[in-house]
Amino acid sequence: MSNWIRIASVEQCPPGSAREFVANDRIVALYNVEGEFHALDGICPHQGGPLGKGNLSGCIVTCPWHGWQFDVTNGQHQTSASLLHAKIPVKIEGDSVLVDVS
Numbered sequence: 447m448s449n450w451i452r453i454a455s456v457e458q459c460p461p462g463s464a465r466e467f468v469a470n471d472r473i474v475a476l477y478n479v480e481g482e483f484h485a486l487d488g489i490c491p492h493q494g495g496p497l498g499k500g501n502l503s504g505c506i507v508t509c510p511w512h513g514w515q516f517d518v519t520n521g522q523h524q525t526s527a528s529l530l531h532a533k534i535p536v537k538i539e540g541d542s543v544l545v546d547v548s
C-alpha cells in the first residue's frame with residue numbers, strides 16, 4: 447500500500463541540487479536532475495554517510511564521507527555492478543514533492 451508524504455516544495459530542490467529530508471522515520475536523499483526528481487534511501491550503504499548532502503554532477507551523486515558514487519536515477523553504484531542502492535518513489539503534485547515511504 448502506498449504511503450505518499452510531502453517532503454518539500456519543488457523550489458527547495460532546484461535543478462542540479464541534492465537535499466536531505468526525513469519522511470516518517472526514513473532519511474530521504476532527493477535529487478533534481480535537469481528538472482526530473484529522483485530519491486534514494488539517504489543512508490549510504492558503505493558506512494552510513496548522508497547521500498542527500500553529497501555533490502550531484504549530472505545524475506551521479508558522490509557521498510561526502512568517502513566518495514562512493516551512485517546514479518541517482520536507478521541507485522546503481524558506479525564501480526560495483528552488484529550494488530544497487532534503494533530508490534524511493536517520488537512524484538510532483540503542484541509545487542510539492544512527495545515520496546512513497548511504504
Ligand code: FES
Binds near residue numbers: 491493494511513514
Ligand atoms: S559512507 Fe558513503 S562512501 Fe563511505
